[in-house]
Amino acid sequence: MEKSADTMEKIVALSKRRGFVFQGSEIYGGFVGSYDYGPYGVELANNIKAVWWKSMVQKEKNIVGLDSAVVTHPKVWEASGHVGGFSDPLVECNECHTRSRADHLLEDKDIFADEKMSEEEINKLFDSHRDKLTCPKCGQKDFGEIKALNLLVKSNLGNFSDNWNEDPSYLRGETCQGIYINYKNVLDSARVKIPFGIAQIGKAFRNEIAPRQYIFRKREFEQMEMQMFVSPDSGMEKFEEWKEKRMQYYLDLGFKAENLRWHEHENLVFYAKAAFDIEYNFPFGYKELEGVHARGDYDLTQHQKFSDTSMEYLDQKNNEKYIPHVVETSVGLDRTFLAVMTEFYDEDELGGDTRIVMRFPKKLAPIKVAVFPLLKNKPDLVAKAEEVFSLVAEEMRAEFDDNGNVGKRYRRQDEIGTPHCVTIDFETLGEENSDLKDTVTVRDRDTGEQERVAIADLIEYLK
Numbered sequence: 001m002e003k004s005a006d007t008m009e010k011i012v013a014l015s016k017r018r019g020f021v022f023q024g025s026e027i028y029g030g031f032v033g034s035y036d037y038g039p040y041g042v043e044l045a046n047n048i049k050a051v052w053w054k055s056m057v058q059k060e061k062n063i064v065g066l067d068s069a070v071v072t073h074p075k076v077w078e079a080s081g082h083v084g085g086f087s088d089p090l091v092e093c094n095e096c097h098t099r100s101r102a103d104h105l106l107e108d109k110d111i112f113a114d115e116k117m118s119e120e121e122i123n124k125l126f127d128s129h130r131d132k133l134t135c136p137k138c139g140q141k142d143f144g145e146i147k148a149l150n151l152l153v154k155s156n157l158g159n160f161s162d163n164w165n166e167d168p169s170y171l172r173g174e175t176c177q178g179i180y181i182n183y184k185n186v187l188d189s190a191r192v193k194i195p196f197g198i199a200q201i202g203k204a205f206r207n208e209i210a211p212r213q214y215i216f217r218k219r220e221f222e223q224m225e226m227q228m229f230v231s232p233d234s235g236m237e238k239f240e241e242w243k244e245k246r247m248q249y250y251l252d253l254g255f256k257a258e259n260l261r262w263h264e265h266e267n268l269v270f271y272a273k274a275a276f277d278i279e280y281n282f283p284f285g286y287k288e289l290e291g292v293h294a295r296g297d298y299d300l301t302q303h304q305k306f307s308d309t310s311m312e313y314l315d316q317k318n319n320e321k322y323i324p325h326v327v328e329t330s331v332g333l334d335r336t337f338l339a340v341m342t343e344f345y346d347e348d349e350l351g352g353d354t355r356i357v358m359r360f361p362k363k364l365a366p367i368k369v370a371v372f373p374l375l376k377n378k379p380d381l382v383a384k385a386e387e388v389f390s391l392v393a394e395e396m397r398a399e400f401d402d403n404g405n406v407g408k409r410y411r412r413q414d415e416i417g418t419p420h421c422v423t424i425d426f427e428t429l430g431e432e433n434s435d436l437k438d439t440v441t442v443r444d445r446d447t448g449e450q451e452r453v454a455i456a457d458l459i460e461y462l463k
């Protein structure tokens with residue numbers, strides 16, 4: 001199916017109708033930049049995390065996991081540079097006072113602003129195009145001066161004074177700082193040697209000025225990050241290796257190569273050695289999905305300076321001491337979720353009807369199998385179906401459904417991407433000597449084709 005401008009609306013509508021994504025605090029009129037994952041959304045999100053963890057930790061012999069605190073010592077964010085420099089360029093419309101990101105207003109008019117441009121460069125670019133830029137709310141062209149707005153979210157955790165605002169702790173703006181500050185602990189406890197990596201999945205918070213594009217840009221979001229600690233002379237080699245691995249990961253998941261591309265950062269932050277983004281062809285165009293960055297020794301050096309703790313590594317092979325360099329892969333869970341919804345959304349015709357079908361790869365499908373009694377009002381069918389459900393649910397995420405007719409139940413499962421539906425009918429209960437006794441119909445999501453399978457072979461078949 002060709003994706004078009006209305007694909008986004010369709011995905012948003014399906015996500016609400018079928019319980020993937022709800023607007024955050026909806027009964028209170030919503031809360032900007034906040035979304036909740038519903039019953040199928042949480043399954044999909046968990047599956048995305050499990051696939052990432054398997055690929056990054058389970059299958060890598062020198063990568064280990066971590067779950068660090070969301071709120072850390074405030075000095076972490078001074079050392080990382082976030083307190084001083086983690087900001088977005090904010091402009092306010094002089095007419096309706098809507099706040100926008102200056103770089104996004106430029107982007108809306110196809111004027112390219114690199115997200116790593118300096119404040120001065122963005123100011124200049126903005127000023128030279130003021131006559132073209134329009135407020136997304138009221139359409140006027142009259143803006144105030146650009147202000148740098150810090151993205152860190154302040155908290156009073158552990159600070160009980162009235163002036164906590166002057167000495168706040170921060171909700172983490174990225175998960176990787178928790179990895180850097182534990183690098184020594186992991187080194188001393190996990191029998192790892194350079195090169196080794198630490199992977200983490202967790203929430204991050206940013207006071208985004210204008211959250212937009214649905215779950216693409218949230219204020220509370222989740223990151224899946226891996227930091228590889230390498231020797232200074234192998235930094236670029238490892239970087240190339242991880243670039244390749246991360247692109248392959250999406251292809252292995254079933255993404256079409258034509259929907260993915262690399263974007264090289266033209267303006268590197270001063271410490272970075274190289275920075276590439278994997279961009280996905282979202283319904284609103286190619287946008288960053290994941291970053292792969294060679295960060296040099298900047299982060300560990302900063303933490304060494306601010307914490308007064310040595311971050312040096314003794315390389316016993318060469319009897320050499322150095323601060324390791326870092327290669328990072330960083331992807332948003334929510335952006336992966338939206339990319340997965342976009343990539344596998346499909347509409348086709350089946351048995352004369354048009355249907356929506358989410359063609360999720362099996363490992364991502366929220367529900368692996370749905371079990372139906374043919375009729376709801378026949379206790380024998382229902383009892384047998386419940387028995388089959390219990391058998392299957394032991395092995396995989398399953399759903400029991402006896403609502404409405406079977407055709408309707410198929411449509412519903414197609415829309416949530418369930419690869420198989422199993423129906424228990426009168427033949428299942430059949431005569432003792434019937435061939436069909438203790439067999440069920442298994443229907444395939446993609447082809448709609450049905451096969452008769454013995455209950456005894458069902459698990460094997462589904463796997």
Ligand code: ATP
Pocket residue numbers: 115174206208215216217218219221222223288289290291330331332333334335
């Ligand atoms: P952008 O330029 O789109 O704001 P970024 O370059 O600031 O993103 P990073 O700091 O590199 O993003 O964060 C790594 C990953 O975290 C991104 O590739 C993205 O998938 C995810 N991410 C960052 N900010 C958000 C957000 N506000 N909402 C959802 N995911 C996000």
